[in-house]
Amino acid sequence: MATIETQALVLRVVDFGESDRIAHLLTPVTSRLTVIAKGAKRSKRRFPGTLDLFHLLDVRIERRRPTSMARLEQARLLDAWTPLRRHPARFALACYLAELVDRLATEGTGGREARDLFAAVLGALRAAASREPTPRMRALLELRVLAAIGLEPELRRCVRCGRDADASGAAAGESAKVAFHVAEGGPLCVGCTAVGDPCMTLHRGTLRALEQGLRLPFDRIDRLALGAEPTAEARALLARFLRFHVGFELRSERFLDSLLASGTVRALA
Amino acid sequence: MRTSAPIQRLVAALRRLPGIGEKSATRLTFHLLSAPDAQVHELAEAIVRLKKEIVLCAECFDLTDASPCAICRDARRDASQICVVEEPADLAAIEAAGGYGGRYHVLGGALSPIDGIGPEELRIADLEARVRRGGVREIVLATNPTAEGDATAYYLAERLRDAGAKLTRIASGMPLGGDLEYADPVTIGRSIAHRREMD
Numbered sequence: 001m002a003t004i005e006t007q008a009l010v011l012r013v014v015d016f017g018e019s020d021r022i023a024h025l026l027t028p029v030t031s032r033l034t035v036i037a038k039g040a041k042r043s044k045r046r047f048p049g050t051l052d053l054f055h056l057l058d059v060r061i062e063r064r065r066p067t068s069m070a071r072l073e074q075a076r077l078l079d080a081w082t083p084l085r086r087h088p089a090r091f092a093l094a095c096y097l098a099e100l101v102d103r104l105a106t107e108g109t110g111g112r113e114a115r116d117l118f119a120a121v122l123g124a125l126r127a128a129a130s131r132e133p134t135p136r137m138r139a140l141l142e143l144r145v146l147a148a149i150g151l152e153p154e155l156r157r158c159v160r161c162g163r164d165a166d167a168s169g170a171a172a173g174e175s176a177k178v179a180f181h182v183a184e185g186g187p188l189c190v191g192c193t194a195v196g197d198p199c200m201t202l203h204r205g206t207l208r209a210l211e212q213g214l215r216l217p218f219d220r221i222d223r224l225a226l227g228a229e230p231t232a233e234a235r236a237l238l239a240r241f242l243r244f245h246v247g248f249e250l251r252s253e254r255f256l257d258s259l260l261a262s263g264t265v266r267a268l269a
Numbered sequence: 270m271r272t273s274a275p276i277q278r279l280v281a282a283l284r285r286l287p288g289i290g291e292k293s294a295t296r297l298t299f300h301l302l303s304a305p306d307a308q309v310h311e312l313a314e315a316i317v318r319l320k321k322e323i324v325l326c327a328e329c330f331d332l333t334d335a336s337p338c339a340i341c342r343d344a345r346r347d348a349s350q351i352c353v354v355e356e357p358a359d360l361a362a363i364e365a366a367g368g369y370g371g372r373y374h375v376l377g378g379a380l381s382p383i384d385g386i387g388p389e390e391l392r393i394a395d396l397e398a399r400v401r402r403g404g405v406r407e408i409v410l411a412t413n414p415t416a417e418g419d420a421t422a423y424y425l426a427e428r429l430r431d432a433g434a435k436l437t438r439i440a441s442g443m444p445l446g447g448d449l450e451y452a453d454p455v456t457i458g459r460s461i462a463h464r465r466e467m468d
Contacts, residue, residue: 012383017288018287018288045451048451048452048453048456049452049453049454049455049456050453052415052416053383053415053416053417054416055416077453077454077455080454080455082455084416084420085416085419085420085423086419086420086423087423088380088420088423088424088427091380091382091416091420091423092382095382095383096382098383099382099383102383251382251383251384251385252382252383252385254382254385254387255380255382255387255388256382258387258388
């Protein structure tokens with residue numbers, strides 16, 4: 001029997017049968033992990049106030065057989081991310097990021113990838129919890145989480161020849177725009193772009209800003225200068241990138257879009 | 270064990286009920302076989318009538334056999350107070366506790382974007398329309414103190430902010446008979462934050 005003692009972030013919780021609950025956790029040692037919490041629905045003493053969305057926990061998990069579902073044996077609440085509950089737009093953004101990880105992260109991946117993903121998701125949630133969500137922030141946090149999952153789009157080099165797409169464009173005297181091939185996952189330089197390539201056209205500045213956003217610490221992510229038009233471009237790029245490479249629309253996207261578009265939701269606490 | 274088709278059919282039907290496994294379903298089936306005909310017919314009729322007669326109250330969306338429901342028809346209940354709950358079971362729990370004399374609004378769940386449940390999937394527009402018709406002095410937001418329930422309460426507070434009614438949230442903290450040692454830090458924190466002066 002293997003025992004894991006680690007921190008875990010709750011990505012999703014569903015009731016299972018009369019008394020149990022199934023939780024989707026993100027941990028720095030297993031990446032995403034599905035666990036069963038026996039008796040969690042009935043007994044408030046066994047997991048008191050712990051199994052709720054976005055809760056950061058100290059957990060003890062046991063797996064009796066490699067093929068069986070891991071069992072949550074103990075959980076202690078470290079952080080409930082209360083600001084996320086008190087602000088609908090922050091809640092919507094956090095749900096979107098959690099769904100992204102829950103549906104895209106590979107279950108059971110260990111090592112550095114798991115540690116980096118856990119750190120990135122905590123950073124993104126901390127950023128979402130601490131400030132007013134904006135379309136710019138959404139695009140940057142989404143990109144950071146995608147990168148941590150291993151689905152980072154190429155932002156600088158031509159995906160066909162490997163050269164800096166900026167440099168080749170400049171040499172050819174091209175405009176400030178660059179062709180981005182969604183299916184191939186990155187920009188194409190002028191020399192590699194063929195007639196009929198299904199590309200999006202983006203400002204080079206948008207790709208540079210996104211590249212910068214990947215390097216910024218989470219607490220400074222809102223300082224990145226990204227105007228309304230580049231933000232819209234970045235969002236369109238990520239939406240198309242996600243749909244192509246993932247193949248489905250996230251369920252939480254509609255609610256987040258509506259709150260960010262209305263712009264009327266204010267912090268209440 | 271070889272059993273006849275009607276027995277298998279009932280066992281299979283009972284197994285779909287929550288908390289009923291194969292053994293319980295088989296035990297119930299054989300109990301019904303040995304029960305008097307009248308008792309079995311009464312049970313069957315009760316199930317059929319349940320589906321036929323129970324509707325949603327057009328006012329509060331609670332389950333009822335007559336719309337508007339008894340609470341919405343009751344002139345002694347305070348119509349200026351609306352308690353917003355997620356499910357009919359929550360309404361029943363508040364009624365069982367006593368002490369609340371206003372009316373209700375059943376949302377039909379809580380916001381859960383991850384499950385694709387947004388405001389359109391809940392009876393939020395109906396609540397808004399009800400409040401804007403006037404005469405509502407207080408809206409008690411009694412969604413569960415979970416992440417989704419809290420987010421729903423704050424979302425409703427935002428949507429109803431200008432409706433002219435006082436918005437309140439049910440208190441959360443230590444349960445009666447609870448033990449501080451076993452309580453989670455959020456519950457203890459809320460209990461301390463929302464402490465009140467002793468009478």
